[in-house]
Amino acid sequence: MADKNKKVAPKKPKFNPYWIYGGIIIFFIALQVFGSSADTTSKTSPAQFFEYLRSGDVEKVDIINETTAKVYLRKEAEAKEEHKKSKPTSIFPTTAKLPNYSFQFGDLALFQESIKEINSEIGKDKAAELTFSIDSNPWGELLFSLLPFILLIGVWVFIMRRMSSGGGGGAGGQIFNIGKSKAKLFDENSEVKTTFKDVAGLEGAKEEVQEIVDFLKNPEKYTNLGGKIPKGALLVGPPGTGKTLLAKAVAGEAKVPFFSLSGSDFVEMFVGVGASRVRDLFKQAKEKSPAIIFIDEIDAIGRARGKNAMSGSNDERENTLNQLLTEMDGFGTNTNVIVLAATNRADILDNALMRAGRFDRQIHVDLPNLTERKAIFEVHLKPLKKVAGLDVEFLSKQTPGFSGADIANLCNEAALIAARHDKKAVEKQDFLDAVDRIVGGLEKRSNLFSVEEKKTIAYHEAGHATVSWFLEHADPLVKVTIVPRGRSLGAAWYLPQEAFITRTSKFLDEICVTMGGRAAEKIIFNEISTGALSDLENVTKKAKAMVMIYGLNEKVGNITYYDPAGESGFVKPYSEKTSELIDNEIKNIVETEFQRALDLLESKKDVLKLLAERLIEREVIFKDDLEEILGKRPFAEIDRKPSEKIQIETKEEE
Template sequence: MTTRDRFPARHPTGRAKPGLPPDPPKPAGRPPGLPPSGLRRWLLPVLVAVTLLLVLVTRVPSGTADRYSYTDFTGRVGAGQVKTVEITDKGAVSGTLKDGTKFTTQIPTALDNSGLTRQLQTQQVEITAKSTGGGSVLTTLFVFLPLIVLVGLFLWSGRAASKAMTGGLSAIGRSRAKIIEAERPNTRFADVAGYEGVKQEVSEVVEYLRSPERYAAAGAKGPRGVIMVGPPGTGKTLLARAVAGEAEVAFLSVTGSAFVEMFVGVGASRVRDLFEEARKRAPSIVFIDEIDAVGARRGGGARLGGNDEREQTLNQLLAEMDGFDQSAGIVVLAATNRPDALDPALLRPGRFDRQVTVPLPNQAERAAVLAVHAHGKTLAEDVDLGRTARATPGFSGADLANLVNEAAINAVHAGRTVITALDLDTARDRVLLGRREPSNALLPEERRAVAVHESGHALMAALCEHADPVAKVTILPAGMALGATEQLPEAERHLYSEGYLEDLLAVQLGGRAAELVVFGEGSSGAANDLANATVVATRMVREFGLSAALGPVGYASGTPQYLGESLEDRLRRPYSEQTQHVVDEEVARLLRQAEQRAVDLLRGHRRHLDELAGRLMAEETVDGKVVLAVLGAGQPPTSLRKP
């Protein structure tokens, strides 16, 4: 069961610790990077609006005037209807008639208009001449105003972009670390549930930062760096904050992706600035989260610009870790879930001296994590966090936090403030299977097929000697699953015997075997079972050496299990095609053997299979006690073991 990570803990209380220096005074003025004030924000839009309004006012003529043709105009002059005219040197005419009507027209400048002049004088029309040449300063301004506005807009945008880069070009190379002073990190080891071994390993950092003179007296040097490796969600970042909280030193936190951006050389500059800030606040802790973003392996050959920039940043980080004075009290913590991708130069002694593995929590740690996240919530008397911890193998701290939150949401939907055991079970189904859709109803024949399928899983789990006990069987669809058979491990397993793995294959193929026994044919409902069984059988043959044909040979992948097998691992298999052929044959043999075993065992319990399927169709969900009751109280489970 693959899950994600983030370590659970109570939220910090935020109280200050006595005897520590206060925060440094904040500089006066407006900090860079903040949005402009209200007046500056509205200045440019208002200026543009006023400009457009002025242009429109100057362009639109005052009042309304009739437009006459030249022929119509001369006719009205001859009729004595025109009172006044105003003629420009371009031939534009505007005037008024004797009845007060305003008009405009255009005189053809290419024609001889001396006759029109005599006609106007004969009719005693008041003539006014107007020149359009040169123009006023205001007119010229209005002509060039759009261009001035555009230039101003470009200048304003350039200045705004420069200020947005955290104070201009001079601040691009500044590190973007979140600096938390000594009184701020109040997370302690007590806030981190479980992981006693991990706490003991990183406690050396705390002891060194608290009393470096003890190390100096013995001639010992404290750790330069500690890298925490583990699946996502296991709490590596929280553990780093707890180290800073226990040591009561400054905590500078930055992510690996914050070093490399679009500008060449920015990453190396930010690394230098980060360590310079750490020296100013020594003793201090520098925490680099997701260090694989900047510390990945360096490659040879042709390199692209982005890759070259990342390598320059990594080189600067290596140089800084080598160059700072160890007596200054600076320790570098880092976290990653991709240790296979890190450059070997980063992991050598003298840089990262410790590599601490933060695994998924075991059963006792899961119970402690659940208790932390249940703090402040009202739990019913039937809630057993130990049972919930047993039912959640492979869950990380983040998954457990999500589980408790989903249970609280279920209680809210039911109109309650108390979380019950049913809420936790429903939340677990939601996390593992998906949301249950009431509208996703099955056809009657599909419903019976799912009941038979899940009954096969449940009976095989009850009849096989090494299988985990059945906790619940349901035929209610949830997510992509049409039904589910949940098994509850009795204890946390770290080693899996051959007998347990064979029983596991038989249980996984029990649903398909039940369909073959009852219906005489299989269905698509066993697709996920077949995929999981194939993975188990492949690891038995390829990694665990449990195949007589292949012998005690293991071809394990170098990738950690929580990362999964990559395409590169598949393409670079450390064995030949002939060996792959033997692996395929052995996997098929194990699966056929497990299926035949399940078919034979279910045929001997056909009556119990039909009875359990009938109970499921009637009740939809039954618990493990019902499965045992169907098999008969006091009847010892019979197991058809491999001879």
């Protein structure tokens, strides 16, 4: 109670150095303003002055700068009634005699002549003394001479104070503290709401990361048995799979200081800054240990050393990496600091960084499977106003290969589509439209095609659909459309089945399906258009993978030329003879499957025409239309979990 009754003393204003600068500026301005008008001299006219001169009242006339006359009266004249108001006063104390009157005159020569004539008339006893002087303001001149330097110094002081106070980007933005770490600290004072409950799927990755959090919370549980806390964990996976989200959950779950920054935060144009920031980061972490450091996109500084011959061995990025290696596992390393890092390019990281003792664990964060996609959908569907009974299982089956970020984007896009159509809730069709929008692009129904072009596109897409329908290892067809989307003029949509291995027959059937569009054009029009650029790119890529990567070609043999790290550079790891063999085999695979598609469509020419006419009529047809025209598919579909994104065979503009 006594504390409550105490009167709080008013806070005194804090001293600000800018007050000194302001006082100096005001002082100079005052000197300039008041120095030029320090006396209160009465004004008069030339005619009145000449009357005073004739009466002998004037003792001296001082001509200033050849334009102004200052009049000094005699002592006996100042006592006259008419001159009592002319007694001069001054703001500043002075011993010098001040002028009684002042006025402006015109021509100097004429003015001098008039004074001489009057002086000769009144005699020497009453004659006025004529003097000349130049009036100047030394304080004003000093101010104007110093003003540029004052402005430069003021701007410099302002910039330096702004940078030192965090206006230039915090500690890393200071000109004198450029080597300081840019890491953002999350501790008990920072509210991080993300927890492991917000991370759907990724069950294996969550278990690994949860164990690291448990290490920091209960270290005795593990050290009592002689174990050591891991020094680092590397999150590896494709973009959008939730690596950064997982790190945010660690920050929310671990009740220890959490330093978060990106690999690019170490990169700077100044030599030695990256290494300095690494030292400062680990210094701060050790002071607050136990702590966690999270480096996102570590490949920005962790790329394998010695790969770039142009930059030399003393590269700034390599210096930063060397310092990071030393801090993670070197003399004086503190084991109470755990380093988490994330990258989607683990193949290019330096081997010294990846070894045990630095990153003891590599946690793979892969694309979600069917069950994990369902869990991710349930998280992102919570804030949406959706219709009752929405089939989440169906949505997860329609989005094979979607990452967590893709699913979040899909849910948002579905909500936008529903709002665009003035719906009160998001429906199943909105999600299907969102899938089409994300994978294929925006519909462009405004494109005007001629009858011949529309017919060509229809036969091309019908060729894809027909070939895929009668090939055993082709992916199940979802729908066929000739409505342009993005760059494509038409598309055949497939739903890939999950497969962790791909056989040669699967590769060949996919190439045959892709060439089905060009084969249909060849059969119907006896010529091929330029629209199927993506088809050629797709089949060339697959055939090249069969020959050069997976060793699925008999003539080239069981050998691979896959180089994930790009170490070969511009040098081919095979001879010219082998290069010629590879080219021939790639071409042979594509041409063989093209002929296979021609033979199949030739035997199904009648249903191909029916399917194309249905496409021209409706623009979009689905699996039911295919069953009506082509009959039941002769091969039973295997019920597998989707694992890859929906493949689109498109007919693109040239």
